[in-house]
Amino acid sequence: MANNPGLKSLRLGLWIAIGVLAVGTGLAALLLPRVSAEPVEAYGAGDYTLVDHDGLSVTQATFASGKPSLVFFGFTHCPEVCPTTLYEMATWLEALGPEGNDLNAFFVTVDPERDTPEMLKAYVTAPTDRVTGVTGEKAEIDKIVSAWHVHAERVALENGDYTMDHTASVFLVGPQGEFQGTIAYREASDTALGKIRNLLAKS
Amino acid sequence: MKKIIIRAVMALFAVLYLFIHFAPRAHAHEGIDHSGETAQHDILVLGDIEIANAFARATLPNAPVGGGFMTITNTGAEDDRLIGAAADVAGDAQIHEMALDGDIMKMRALEDGIALPAGETVTLAPGGLHIMFMGIEQPFVEGECVEVRLTFEKAGEVGFCMPVAAVAANGADHSSHGSH
Ligand SMILES: [Cu+2]
Numbered sequence: 060m061a062n063n064p065g066l067k068s069l070r071l072g073l074w075i076a077i078g079v080l081a082v083g084t085g086l087a088a089l090l091l092p093r094v095s096a097e098p099v100e101a102y103g104a105g106d107y108t109l110v111d112h113d114g115l116s117v118t119q120a121t122f123a124s125g126k127p128s129l130v131f132f133g134f135t136h137c138p139e140v141c142p143t144t145l146y147e148m149a150t151w152l153e154a155l156g157p158e159g160n161d162l163n164a165f166f167v168t169v170d171p172e173r174d175t176p177e178m179l180k181a182y183v184t185a186p187t188d189r190v191t192g193v194t195g196e197k198a199e200i201d202k203i204v205s206a207w208h209v210h211a212e213r214v215a216l217e218n219g220d221y222t223m224d225h226t227a228s229v230f231l232v233g234p235q236g237e238f239q240g241t242i243a244y245r246e247a248s249d250t251a252l253g254k255i256r257n258l259l260a261k262s
Numbered sequence: 263m264k265k266i267i268i269r270a271v272m273a274l275f276a277v278l279y280l281f282i283h284f285a286p287r288a289h290a291h292e293g294i295d296h297s298g299e300t301a302q303h304d305i306l307v308l309g310d311i312e313i314a315n316a317f318a319r320a321t322l323p324n325a326p327v328g329g330g331f332m333t334i335t336n337t338g339a340e341d342d343r344l345i346g347a348a349a350d351v352a353g354d355a356q357i358h359e360m361a362l363d364g365d366i367m368k369m370r371a372l373e374d375g376i377a378l379p380a381g382e383t384v385t386l387a388p389g390g391l392h393i394m395f396m397g398i399e400q401p402f403v404e405g406e407c408v409e410v411r412l413t414f415e416k417a418g419e420v421g422f423c424m425p426v427a428a429v430a431a432n433g434a435d436h437s438s439h440g441s442h
Contacts, residue, residue: 181323
């Protein structure tokens with residue numbers, strides 16, 4: 060009876076099945092917790108105290124307020140990238156409508172010596188009332204620039220004037236300040252909106 | 263495989279972008295109503311130099327700088343060079359170039375101006391070559407125009423009123439990137 064070949068192959072099949080299950084469960088046990096416990100990157104972590112265009116204090120906590128944010132680093136003496144990006148931000152916010160109510164948007168100057176809160180306010184609020192201008196002492200701006208891994212470099216022009224080389228992307232930031240990606244300068248509207256909707260869905 | 267899909271998607275977006283971008287312009291040409299967009303058809307001639315599609319971008323409040331753009335064709339047999347710019351409304355006007363280096367936007371003054379090889383067309387456009395108006399006294403307002411003077415090494419000097427298009431305009435026809 061024990062030598063029945065049909066029973067033998069059935070028993071072998073069962074053992075193989077158990078083996079596969081055991082290995083599979085082991086692998087899952089090893090891998091799954093890592094996936095779900097993906098570390099939350101504290102992007103922009105740093106001890107900086109800035110001021111918004113209404114004179115209110117801005118710190119790291121402002122970008123981890125429980126709401127997701129769009130953050131752009133620019134300056135008012137910026138001929139093209141900054142106005143264009145502000146207009147695009149306005150366009151995205153308009154396209155999102157109520158869907159984007161929870162989204163914060165910031166325009167942080169990399170040229171605090173020339174950009175006062177008053178100057179920034181008129182500038183950033185012209186295309187939309189949804190973007191908050193941020194400036195501050197040069198030393199504090201230097202801190203946020205390095206905390207966010209932003210490139211901002213003063214470059215001399217003719218006649219003693221200067222411009223700023225600067226990171227031209229918009230940062231997508233989660234509700235706890237976590238870095239969620241960027242929107243490139245002049246990225247197609249559909250792509251940009253897709254990224255923002257993705258950010259909102261994850262928030 | 264993944265790369266191919268990503269490239270295909272990128273190509274699709276590029277085609278869509280170009281379509282969306284240029285379609286309205288094409289329609290405007292077919293349409294009967296050409297009012298308000300005469301500027302883009304104006305071609306300014308100064309000797310062998312032809313200037314077309316000149317426009318400046320409207321500026322935001324408190325922005326002391328603005329950009330001017332155009333296409334310049336050298337129809338002659340000799341090379342020329344754009345060597346200077348000036349505007350009444352700006353304390354200074356310089357010839358600049360900007361370019362994205364990765365995700366960093368860099369801008370530089372071109373001290374030798376812009377070369378205009380014989381028989382070629384050079385385009386000053388957003389994201390690249392431009393006339394940079396600095397120290398502007400009042401905002402550039404869409405629909406108005408800015409008095410500009412350009413100096414060429416051989417062709418000499420020319421003055422004209424550069425139409426002001428929208429803040430994010432990419433052409434003299436007021437079409438802007440995205441919608442507004
Ligand atoms: Cu410039």
